[in-house]
Amino acid sequence: MDRNDEVYKVGLALHGHKCPAMPLGLRAGLAAMQALGVSHAPDGQLTALVEIDRNHCSTCFADGIQVTTGCTFGKGNIRSLGYGKFGLTLIDNKTGRSVRVVATPEAMRRSQQSEFIQYRRKGVPASQVDPALVEPLIDQVLSEKTEVLFNVEPVKEIKVPAMAPHAFDTIMCAECGEVTVERYARVKHGRIVCIPCAEKM
Numbered sequence: 106m107d108r109n110d111e112v113y114k115v116g117l118a119l120h121g122h123k124c125p126a127m128p129l130g131l132r133a134g135l136a137a138m139q140a141l142g143v144s145h146a147p148d149g150q151l152t153a154l155v156e157i158d159r160n161h162c163s164t165c166f167a168d169g170i171q172v173t174t175g176c177t178f179g180k181g182n183i184r185s186l187g188y189g190k191f192g193l194t195l196i197d198n199k200t201g202r203s204v205r206v207v208a209t210p211e212a213m214r215r216s217q218q219s220e221f222i223q224y225r226r227k228g229v230p231a232s233q234v235d236p237a238l239v240e241p242l243i244d245q246v247l248s249e250k251t252e253v254l255f256n257v258e259p260v261k262e263i264k265v266p267a268m269a270p271h272a273f274d275t276i277m278c279a280e281c282g283e284v285t286v287e288r289y290a291r292v293k294h295g296r297i298v299c300i301p302c303a304e305k306m
């Protein structure tokens with residue numbers, strides 16, 4: 106893959122700046138999908154468990170994963186495990202087959218020793234760094250062999266927990282007037298209200 110590939114362009118449009126971690130996420134998603142023999146999830150066919158937390162390097166990894174796997178915040182089929190690691194477990198919800206893909210120390214070292222990261226450490230936003238410093242890193246991630254970027258663990262069979270059925274019924278909060286999914290409504294002093302209003306009453 107290179108920067109002219111549609112997948113990279115979609116990733117960049119979603120993500121907003123040029124960095125090596127978002128493309129690494131694109132590749133992690135693709136590597137996991139290839140190991141499982143599945144394609145991008147139009148609905149909730151796949152679940153992604155991402156090991157990043159927040160406020161640390163390379164959390165942008167998760168945006169690339171959303172683009173290639175179709176596991177998205179909006180569909181609710183991606184979760185952060187909060188380990189501060191660059192691993193992805195992808196689960197095929199239908200078959201219960203799952204695979205864990207983790208970035209190799211080599212893949213992480215390249216970006217961490219780059220001039221791009223020196224600017225990021227000084228607090229320069231990624232969008233303000235000279236593209237000439239970051240584009241070679243992106244090109245390397247997009248074109249590198251999968252086995253150099255990731256350790257792909259053997260595919261396992263797991264028991265996929267049953268998902269709650271989708272709720273479509275809503276109420277209007279008696280306090281703030283905003284629409285709330287029924288399951289989240291609370292009764293406070295005899296009135297049906299949303300959670301934030303219930304907490305204030």
Ligand SMILES: [Zn+2]
Pocket residue numbers: 120122123124125126127165231
């Ligand atoms: Zn980024």
Ligand SMILES: [Zn+2]
Pocket residue numbers: 278279280281282283298299300301302303
């Ligand atoms: Zn309310």
